[in-house]
Amino acid sequence: MSKExxxxxxxxxxxxxxxxIKGELADYSAVRGCMVxxxxxxxxxxxxxxxxxxRFKETGHVNAYFPLFVPKSLFExxxxxxxxxxxECAVVTHYRLxxxxxxxxxxxxDPEAKLEEELVVRPTSEAIIWNxxxxxxxxxxxxxxxxxxxxxxxxxxxxxxxxxxxxxFLWQEGHTAHATKEEALEETVKMLNVYAEFVEHYMALPVIxxxxxxxxxxxxxxxxxxxxxxxxxGKALQAGTSHxxxxxxxxxxxxxxxxxxxxxxxxxxxxxxxxxxLIGALVMAHSDDEGLILPPRIAPLQVVIVPxxxxxxxxxxxxxxxxxxxxxxxAKGIRVKYDDNDQTRPxxxxxxxxxxxxxxxxxxxxxxxxxxxxxxxxxxxxxxxxYNLDGLADKLETLLExxxxxxxxxxxxxxxxxxxxxxxxxxxxxxLDNQSGFISAHWDGTPETEEQIKELSKATIRCxxxxxxxxxxxxxLTGKPSTQRVLFARAY
Amino acid sequence: MSKExxxxxxxxxxxxxxxxIKGELADYSAVRGCMVxxxxxxxxxxxxxxxxxxRFKETGHVNAYFPLFVPKSLFExxxxxxxxxxxECAVVTHYRLxxxxxxxxxxxxDPEAKLEEELVVRPTSEAIIWNxxxxxxxxxxxxxxxxxxxxxxxxxxxxxxxxxxxxxFLWQEGHTAHATKEEALEETVKMLNVYAEFVEHYMALPVIxxxxxxxxxxxxxxxxxxxxxxxxxGKALQAGTSHxxxxxxxxxxxxxxxxxxxxxxxxxxxxxxxxxxLIGALVMAHSDDEGLILPPRIAPLQVVIVPxxxxxxxxxxxxxxxxxxxxxxxAKGIRVKYDDNDQTRPxxxxxxxxxxxxxxxxxxxxxxxxxxxxxxxxxxxxxxxxYNLDGLADKLETLLExxxxxxxxxxxxxxxxxxxxxxxxxxxxxxLDNQSGFISAHWDGTPETEEQIKELSKATIRCxxxxxxxxxxxxxLTGKPSTQRVLFARAY
Numbered sequence: 001m002s003k004e005x006x007x008x009x010x011x012x013x014x015x016x017x018x019x020x021i022k023g024e025l026a027d028y029s030a031v032r033g034c035m036v037x038x039x040x041x042x043x044x045x046x047x048x049x050x051x052x053x054x055r056f057k058e059t060g061h062v063n064a065y066f067p068l069f070v071p072k073s074l075f076e077x078x079x080x081x082x083x084x085x086x087x088e089c090a091v092v093t094h095y096r097l098x099x100x101x102x103x104x105x106x107x108x109x110d111p112e113a114k115l116e117e118e119l120v121v122r123p124t125s126e127a128i129i130w131n132x133x134x135x136x137x138x139x140x141x142x143x144x145x146x147x148x149x150x151x152x153x154x155x156x157x158x159x160x161x162x163x164x165x166x167x168x169f170l171w172q173e174g175h176t177a178h179a180t181k182e183e184a185l186e187e188t189v190k191m192l193n194v195y196a197e198f199v200e201h202y203m204a205l206p207v208i209x210x211x212x213x214x215x216x217x218x219x220x221x222x223x224x225x226x227x228x229x230x231x232x233x234g235k236a237l238q239a240g241t242s243h244x245x246x247x248x249x250x251x252x253x254x255x256x257x258x259x260x261x262x263x264x265x266x267x268x269x270x271x272x273x274x275x276x277x278l279i280g281a282l283v284m285a286h287s288d289d290e291g292l293i294l295p296p297r298i299a300p301l302q303v304v305i306v307p308x309x310x311x312x313x314x315x316x317x318x319x320x321x322x323x324x325x326x327x328x329x330x331a332k333g334i335r336v337k338y339d340d341n342d343q344t345r346p347x348x349x350x351x352x353x354x355x356x357x358x359x360x361x362x363x364x365x366x367x368x369x370x371x372x373x374x375x376x377x378x379x380x381x382x383x384x385x386x387y388n389l390d391g392l393a394d395k396l397e398t399l400l401e402x403x404x405x406x407x408x409x410x411x412x413x414x415x416x417x418x419x420x421x422x423x424x425x426x427x428x429x430x431x432l433d434n435q436s437g438f439i440s441a442h443w444d445g446t447p448e449t450e451e452q453i454k455e456l457s458k459a460t461i462r463c464x465x466x467x468x469x470x471x472x473x474x475x476x477l478t479g480k481p482s483t484q485r486v487l488f489a490r491a492y
Numbered sequence: 493m494s495k496e497x498x499x500x501x502x503x504x505x506x507x508x509x510x511x512x513i514k515g516e517l518a519d520y521s522a523v524r525g526c527m528v529x530x531x532x533x534x535x536x537x538x539x540x541x542x543x544x545x546x547r548f549k550e551t552g553h554v555n556a557y558f559p560l561f562v563p564k565s566l567f568e569x570x571x572x573x574x575x576x577x578x579x580e581c582a583v584v585t586h587y588r589l590x591x592x593x594x595x596x597x598x599x600x601x602d603p604e605a606k607l608e609e610e611l612v613v614r615p616t617s618e619a620i621i622w623n624x625x626x627x628x629x630x631x632x633x634x635x636x637x638x639x640x641x642x643x644x645x646x647x648x649x650x651x652x653x654x655x656x657x658x659x660x661f662l663w664q665e666g667h668t669a670h671a672t673k674e675e676a677l678e679e680t681v682k683m684l685n686v687y688a689e690f691v692e693h694y695m696a697l698p699v700i701x702x703x704x705x706x707x708x709x710x711x712x713x714x715x716x717x718x719x720x721x722x723x724x725x726g727k728a729l730q731a732g733t734s735h736x737x738x739x740x741x742x743x744x745x746x747x748x749x750x751x752x753x754x755x756x757x758x759x760x761x762x763x764x765x766x767x768x769x770l771i772g773a774l775v776m777a778h779s780d781d782e783g784l785i786l787p788p789r790i791a792p793l794q795v796v797i798v799p800x801x802x803x804x805x806x807x808x809x810x811x812x813x814x815x816x817x818x819x820x821x822x823a824k825g826i827r828v829k830y831d832d833n834d835q836t837r838p839x840x841x842x843x844x845x846x847x848x849x850x851x852x853x854x855x856x857x858x859x860x861x862x863x864x865x866x867x868x869x870x871x872x873x874x875x876x877x878x879y880n881l882d883g884l885a886d887k888l889e890t891l892l893e894x895x896x897x898x899x900x901x902x903x904x905x906x907x908x909x910x911x912x913x914x915x916x917x918x919x920x921x922x923x924l925d926n927q928s929g930f931i932s933a934h935w936d937g938t939p940e941t942e943e944q945i946k947e948l949s950k951a952t953i954r955c956x957x958x959x960x961x962x963x964x965x966x967x968x969l970t971g972k973p974s975t976q977r978v979l980f981a982r983a984y
Contacts, residue, residue: 031559039554067526076599086589093585095648097578156587
């Protein structure tokens with residue numbers, strides 16, 4: 001076990017932080033609640049971003065960029081949205097500093113440079129974007145608008161955690177405008193599916209697609225669709241949301257269009273987003289006590305090669321073999337590194353790349369090479385096997401796919417064996433406390449009951465799964481009749 | 493001449509704004525001085541960003557992300573840097589809004605949510621980054637650090653212009669740390685060359701590489717290297733800067749490293765950046781009174797095909813030919829669009845794509861096709877020519893390269909014929925007023941004289957060109973002895 005990383009069993013929360021810091025994904029910063037995304041973590045984010053960006057473009061979306069600041073009067077235009085975010089807004093009030101007359105070399109806010117209207121640092125961009133769409137939309141010919149932006153947003157959270165909940169985070173936010181309700185709903189579901197496919201196929205993390213209850217809905221949405229993932233401690237993590245906004249923002253910003261018959265109507269809207277929070281999900285779902293375990297498809301580094309040798313002759317022989325192998329791997333688009341730094345020992349390197357979750361490690365030993373053999377270690381299962389050098393590149397390509405599959409299946413098995421059907425309140429509480437995981441249970445459908453369950457158990461309704469089977473039952477708390485089970489869990 | 497676009501000769505400044513707005517690169521926003529980058533403009537920026545990002549990675553750099561906010565106490569640590577930016581800082585003072593008790597549905601800043609320490613929205617990131625590097629650097633083994641970030645920054649400019657000078661803009665900022673002065677200087681020049689190559693080879697814009705005078709130096713730098721481009725009105729535009737920061741930030745943030753002999757020394761630094769301002773340069777350097785002219789290598793759309801036909805049979809025949817051509821062009825990586833929207837006429841489309849600066853337009857007329865011919869219009873020269881369909885894809889590939897070359901040479905000829913050697917103060921003033929362009933003239937080397945020249949003529953020293961020939965002369969203003977000519981111009 002890695003000495004640097006706290007064991008999961010000992011302190012799950014500390015384990016998580018250790019993975020991020022020791023795995024060099026991110027670092028704390030001097031700004032409360034804000035983190036520095038380090039190069040290794042940012043390379044991971046770039047890989048995730050590139051896959052998503054490609055999918056967005058394939059589904060007809062284009063990128064644009066809207067201002068960081070939202071004037072307060074625009075921010076408050078959609079009341080529910082404003083109310084939902086008001087308590088966590090960073091607010092710019094002044095536009096100048098000046099030298100402190102009482103303190104040489106220090107600066108103070110210049111009281112004469114007070115803004116006439118305060119600017120909110122965007123916690124989300126519906127307001128500024130719909131205020132812009134107002135000028136872009138007159139007729140049905142201007143619709144649909146299918147725009148995405150990659151941006152930073154700020155939400156002043158009181159309790160922060162690296163990646164999972166930071167005051168500033170990076171994300172993408174899609175904002176679309178449509179002529180009909182049906183088209184907007186279709187878009188909402190389409191983007192939910194894009195997210196689900198990405199998280200499952202690239203992050204190797206199974207998700208449950210569903211709809212949020214009213215209490216958990218995005219402020220200003222008519223309906224919030226979500227994907228929910230299970231972490232290794234059984235808690236839920238919302239991995240992405242896609243909102244059907246109805247005509248709420250169109251009404252708040254007076255965005256109307258004339259249809260083919262020249263009738264005026266408000267425009268229909270969606271918005272959808274995923275953020276650097278996904279990296280937190282990735283870390284908590286797959287890692288072990290030795291460090292990160294990254295899925296090959298998005299790992300910044302997929303294969304690392306470590307030489308073991310004595311003397312220059314052996315080194316030269318290894319270099320030659322590595323050179324050939326690297327060429328073949330790179331031709332296949334595999335991200336590979338040869339770490340022949342002679343300042344550190346092989347054992348130290350092994351631990352380092354385990355900590356960083358590199359999927360495959362190859363040890364090239366001079367003696368093994370005489371037999372045309374290398375040792376291949378897979379990070380997910382921590383197993384080692386000797387491979388013949390012949391056809392090695394092909395075998396590694398297959399191995400990376402195996403690891404990707406294995407990680408997904410492992411997470412899926414864990415998830416499926418930790419969803420429990422529960423029918424009584426006592427069982428509900430004891431399952432939450434003793435077994436963790438998700439609970440499938442009946443609920444009477446009222447916000448009041450949901451709120452009460454949350455207060456009593458700290459569990460929330462994660463979602464009402466799509467295509468949920470309908471069955472008669474009684475609410476676990478109130479005993480009132482219910483027509484379907486919903487998923488409860490404690491959540492990040 | 494396009495009716496929508498003001499002619500250059502009539503109002504250069506209005507011409508520029510028309511190009512941006514009518515060419516759909518950007519739009520004004522509800523936030524003072526901030527713009528919306530529209531999808532077409534953002535696609536252009538993405539192309540520029542991708543080329544630069546690749547070059548940064550090829551030269552050994554990695555990307556990371558640092559916080560948007562800089563605590564005031566960190567911001568003021570490097571005094572010259574702080575002084576340089578203090579007057580244009582957006583400042584966050586509160587972290588919460590609350591409902592206005594006197595105004596239902598409205599929000600006010602919650603006076604109880606005042607930050608203990610104000611946060612500056614980054615105008616540049618040296619402070620927050622060097623405060624972080626302090627924790628990452630102990631020994632020479634931790635060096636060099638070669639990090640870049642793509643980010644938004646805010647500088648509260650009083651007079652703003654789309655792309656050229658906006659309160660918020662997008663940029664990249666490289667921040668590197670080195671063990672020796674020589675290595676840092678080498679990095680500074682290396683990145684200046686990366687910028688120069690990019691601007692010349694991709695933006696088709698010739699630049700002059702040079703060093704800034706002390707007055708024009710980046711606040712906190714020992715030396716600022718720059719590339720300067722000439723716009724069509726003869727004014728200069730600084731297209732990129734690379735700063736040798738010496739040990740200034742290391743001293744301000746106490747960043748020391750132990751060298752191989754275990755001696756402690758301060759770390760050497762560089763920073764370098766280009767921004768969305770480059771788009772402003774692109775627009776002003778190449779466009780004409782019909783609209784934008786975009787260089788093929790970074791144009792979002794390189795070729796557009798417009799059909800001219802009567803009836804379904806002719807349309808079907810054209811579709812078939814287009815289909816084949818599109819496949820061939822896409823296989824070559826050429827960005828092509830077939831605009832067969834039947835809601836707009838060909839003439840309208842021609843004007844539209846001219847306005848948007850698409851390098852090549854192909855008109856597929858049913859009659860011409862019978863002779864195996866299409867009409868090819870090049871945007872840079874506004875000439876048309878008939879091309880045989882056979883081997884058309886290859887010919888278009890060559891044509892795009894021709895246009896790229898032609899645009900560069902045209903800009904270079906213009907630039908070279910508008911740099912004038914001037915030896916008297918009278919000639920200096922009259923050249924500025926009547927001929928525009930750059931002036932190569934002697935200067936006595938003092939900041940005071942430079943300041944006085946600026947006050948009297950509104951011209952600044954754009955740079956002291958690298959490898960500047962040394963020659964004896966007399967300062968145009970003071971008549972004092974000088975050893976070299978420097979470049980003066982009025983500038984954006």
